[in-house]
Amino acid sequence: MIAKRLFSPIVLVALCGCASAPIVLDKVPETEAPMRAAEELGAAKVPQAALELKLAQDEEQQAKGFATNGNKQRADMMMLRAQADAELAVALAREAPLQVEARNAAEAVKLMQQK
Amino acid sequence: MIRAIRNISLLALPAFGLACATVDPPKELVDARAEYQAATNGVAAKVNPAGLYEAKKSLDKANTAFEQDASSDNTRDMAYIALRKVQLASAQARIDVASQEKAASEREKARLEQKLTQSELAEVRRKLTEAEEQRRAEAAQLQSTSQQLEAEKQARLAAEKKADEATANLAKIAMVKQEARGLVITLSGSVLFTSGRSTLLSNARPKLDEVAAALQQSDAEKFIVEGHTDSVGSEATNEELSNRRAQTVRDYLIDRGVPAEKIRAVGYGKSRPVADNATAEGRANNRRVEIVIQPKSQLTARPD
Numbered sequence: 364m365i366a367k368r369l370f371s372p373i374v375l376v377a378l379c380g381c382a383s384a385p386i387v388l389d390k391v392p393e394t395e396a397p398m399r400a401a402e403e404l405g406a407a408k409v410p411q412a413a414l415e416l417k418l419a420q421d422e423e424q425q426a427k428g429f430a431t432n433g434n435k436q437r438a439d440m441m442m443l444r445a446q447a448d449a450e451l452a453v454a455l456a457r458e459a460p461l462q463v464e465a466r467n468a469a470e471a472v473k474l475m476q477q478k
Numbered sequence: 479m480i481r482a483i484r485n486i487s488l489l490a491l492p493a494f495g496l497a498c499a500t501v502d503p504p505k506e507l508v509d510a511r512a513e514y515q516a517a518t519n520g521v522a523a524k525v526n527p528a529g530l531y532e533a534k535k536s537l538d539k540a541n542t543a544f545e546q547d548a549s550s551d552n553t554r555d556m557a558y559i560a561l562r563k564v565q566l567a568s569a570q571a572r573i574d575v576a577s578q579e580k581a582a583s584e585r586e587k588a589r590l591e592q593k594l595t596q597s598e599l600a601e602v603r604r605k606l607t608e609a610e611e612q613r614r615a616e617a618a619q620l621q622s623t624s625q626q627l628e629a630e631k632q633a634r635l636a637a638e639k640k641a642d643e644a645t646a647n648l649a650k651i652a653m654v655k656q657e658a659r660g661l662v663i664t665l666s667g668s669v670l671f672t673s674g675r676s677t678l679l680s681n682a683r684p685k686l687d688e689v690a691a692a693l694q695q696s697d698a699e700k701f702i703v704e705g706h707t708d709s710v711g712s713e714a715t716n717e718e719l720s721n722r723r724a725q726t727v728r729d730y731l732i733d734r735g736v737p738a739e740k741i742r743a744v745g746y747g748k749s750r751p752v753a754d755n756a757t758a759e760g761r762a763n764n765r766r767v768e769i770v771i772q773p774k775s776q777l778t779a780r781p782d
Binding site: 410413414436437440441443444447448450451454455457458461462463464465467468469470471472474475476478 | 551552555556558559562563565566569570572573576577579580583584586587590591594598601602605606609610613621624625627628631
């Protein structure tokens, strides 16, 4: 669903319309897809995931800034950093509720076994 | 650069006693190596070896970049990415373990539910609700602590950003280089003074303001302003001129807030050239003022 939304014509037009950062545009989907996924998984409620997501967003902006100034290598690396942070944000956002669910299930079993 | 100055005492520690022959890896690479080492002994090695292998490849690239150019942005970026990939491999491993544990508990729960009476099940549900409420209270407390930590982290990131901006400004006006004797800021003599004089040019003041701002943020113990000349003229004249110039720069930096007790001036005349005095370009490079930021551990090791 995320990928479908990301590659919708409107989004692509919007991305391609940003003439100030042409160099990093090809990497934007790879970075924004995990950022959107992290948001949808509730990264904002998981402190460490929220931090990783914020770092990813800031790095994406920095990458666009480097691209605008013609520093392609630094822009590319900053985009890769953003992607790495965003992917970690996804994992952390997924992990937190799962750990709670696993603990709850284990606790229920423990209580039932005491009966 | 300022971050480098801040860390300089730490950087100097392992170098002390080794004649400062090697360059220490950046913090990002140190962290990535440590995280990978920990991950190889953790759950990721058992549950997510493929993810850990990907992280290892990323770390290898960062190590190679470090060997090629120890202090480049590229090296730091690659190390940062490697660190995140190791953390990702570990997180994915924890997710797999939690999923398996949850599934096993759910199966056991379903089996036990068949055996319990309605009243026993009601009792279990009541206890679970109580436990859930207690956990919520603990989570709220944890959230509060996390928010405090987050605020501290954001403040640190903001300080680092400010330091990076100061570094960028400084890099526009001076050459900054890590050497065995410390971090060296080199300013061209022609930028600071007119030929043969030791009075600061008006254009030099904003540049020295940037330097003063950087020095004030440093936690180094000592700064040395060194004056250097080319080989034109007598030794005595050059030594006196380099002394006066170093003193002028020292006085200006003190005037701009650098503590006087931390900074001293010395003139080396033409005795320490960095380029060939036979060419005009070489002589221009030799006419310079260097500001050496000495780490604490070098003060006793390398008296000047």
